[in-house]
Amino acid sequence: MSQVQTLHSLLEPTVEGLGYELVGVELVGSKGNRTLRVFIDTPAGVRVEDCEAVSHQVSGLLDIEDPVPGAYHLEVSSPGLDRPIFKASDYERFRGEQVRLRLVELYEGRRRVTGTLQGLEGEAVVVLDTEGTERRIPLELIDRARLELEP
Structure with a gap:
């Protein structure tokens, strides 16, 4: 632990x-x-x-x-408007919100992913990125996650 x-x-x-x-x-x-x-x-x-x-x-x-x-x-x-996400259940709780992920290492050529949170599938966070690509990011690769304020 x-x-x-x-x-x-x-x-x-x-x-x-x-x-x-x-x-x-x-x-x-x-x-x-x-x-x-x-x-x-x-x-x-x-x-x-x-x-x-x-x-x-x-x-x-x-x-x-x-x-x-x-x-x-x-x-x-308080967690503030750009709320950090700590728990796996929060990826479901904030489905539909804009999210910014920082990864511990390169994954599919990226270290950062920004987009609309689609939820959690098994042990992967699903994000529709800003380019319209659905990405499944393994939970263990996420170093930091925050809700992102919409422009």
Whole structure:
């Protein structure tokens, strides 16, 4: 299990216990300059007060469990309009939306794919790219995925 998966598993019960969905977790930066980003959501949206409440609870849990060695900065926020996609189920949830994928390696001659999300078929994300080609991208090749704001 990766460190991000471990953090997600550790934080999810606390975040959900407060009445929020844990959208995802990112750990970015290098040693000494790391940021732990925790994305939360609710059907009514997320306010600053919500982020403060979750930050307070998550910070206490992280201090006790100490899952991230060294110093880091904690950020709690809504996923925003260009929402990151973390879960396989989100590829179905956001079917029909514009999406931007960054791949871990070249696949079919591409490292980036942008287009309309068609959903999930087995272990592949289906995207109708901007050129009108339907592409099936294996989940394990997706490094980062975000909803894209339409122009």
